[in-house]
Amino acid sequence: MSVTIGDLANALQAEAWGDLSLCVTGAGEPAQVDPVGPQGGLIAMAMAPKYAEALKPGSIAILAVGMDPAAYGLRAAIFAPRPRLVMAGLTRAFDKGPQVQPGIHPSAVIDPSAVIGENAAIGPLVVIGPNVRIGRNARIASHVSIGRDSVIGDDALLHPGVRVAHEVRAGDRLILQPNASIGGDGFSFVTPEESGIEEIRRTLGTRDGITQQHWTRIHSLGGVEIGDDVEVGANTSIDRGTIRATRIGSGSKIDSLVQIGHNVIIGEDCLICGMAGIAGSARIGNRVVLAGRVGVNDNIEIGDDVIAGGASKIFTRVPAGRVVLGNPAVKMETQMEIQKAMRRLPRIAQQLSKLQETVTRLLEKG
Known part of the structure; x- marks a missing residue:
């Protein structure tokens, strides 16, 4: 060209x-x-x-x-x-993108109930399940699988090896990079008695006693809902919801090797960078930026326009517009002061040691 x-x-x-x-x-x-x-x-x-x-x-x-x-x-x-x-x-x-020949490759396996949009291109060894709907001009590269009752919007691009589970609904112009996994079961388990995790959350570390525990799966009945113009990076995993759907807002871009847990809600135009992890039921506002290796605790809320610096660990609610950094994450300016203070610790320790020696000598003389 x-x-x-x-x-x-x-x-x-x-x-x-x-x-x-x-x-x-x-x-x-x-x-x-x-x-x-x-x-x-x-x-x-x-x-x-x-x-x-x-x-x-x-x-x-x-x-x-x-x-x-x-x-x-x-x-x-x-x-x-x-x-x-x-x-x-x-x-x-x-950008030529992946080479997906027009039409449907003869090796593709498509359920008769699936609806394929006009001008869609479906590559070799693709598997499309019952009642799936594929939008117009979609390009689906080789070895992609799409589970039953899922919907992929117009002008989508699914790279090789993508896995879309059942009951996933995605908007227009979706891009899924190689081996992205959308709609796997959430990591949700329960014990008949109070688990050690629940005990520690209640006691903040004190253990009354340790007993055997057996985990029972909580099944994931919700799906995943993805807005328009969303991109998901290679080897990223987005879990389906337990009862309601996990949601990704329109315009959000998710990097490679990101884990998004069950029931998470991510707003519009967010930027989630590589190796970030968002635990179940967290709520992320609009235009939030999570830099690489950021971790977000479960069941907390991050407000609109928050920016979290690389490797930050967010354990509590973050109000809208705040810039945070560190582990645990605090205001960036506070974290910078903490770092300055930590660099001064060796000198302070030396000064304290000399002061102790001086006080000891004075006490001995007295």
Whole structure:
């Protein structure tokens, strides 16, 4: 695929410079991009002066506003008022995605009661269960399975190896990366008597006695409900609800290797980064950002627009708009003061030791 510099600039709503008829066939880092040839060439992502130093004369590039393309010997350039947003548009334009041939592959196993939308593409060895509904223009790559009574909206993209269980309802433009698992049973078990976990929560650590315990499964009767424009990363697991559905709000993006427990509610336009874990029945507001390895306790609420820094552990309710960090998570400014104080501890210990020695000597003299 190729597009001219002029057309690409229009699509990105950005200003262009130079020969706007030159063809762009893809994107690359400045050191990898050769001068543009008669058939076009790659466009260099050089949106800061430190990256532009590697540009080759005669090439084409995306630059930050204010940079001088003539100084780098470029033949054409596009100026990015917000570089990462321009990068999003550019990568979208050249992303071919997985190769899913049009139509239904002969090796796919589709229940006769399933409804497949217009122009859907279904790859090899896909299994689609009873009463499933697949939206228009959906692309389902190889080795995907979709359980009974599930609904996948229009323009969905399911990468190889995805597992969608029964009674999952997803909106339009869903993206599930390889091996994502949606709708597995929640991790919910109970003992006939008070369990050790319940005892510790009640006593805050004191054990009256330790007895044998046998766990009984609480079955998951709820499903998973996913809004529009949601993306779920590779090897991420979203558990189904116990009675009501686990819910993921429209526009939310979930990274790889994330665990979302049963009954969790995640709001709209959230960003959940890699290796985060959200325990059962937690409620996450809108536009919340959980950085990598953040842990969220069960049955707590995180308000709208909260940002949690990497590896934070959230055990209690977080009010809307707060930025938290640490284990246990506290206000970021408080955590920074804690870290400063911890760095001072060795010096304070030395000072205390000297003070004790001085007091001892004075007492001995007295």
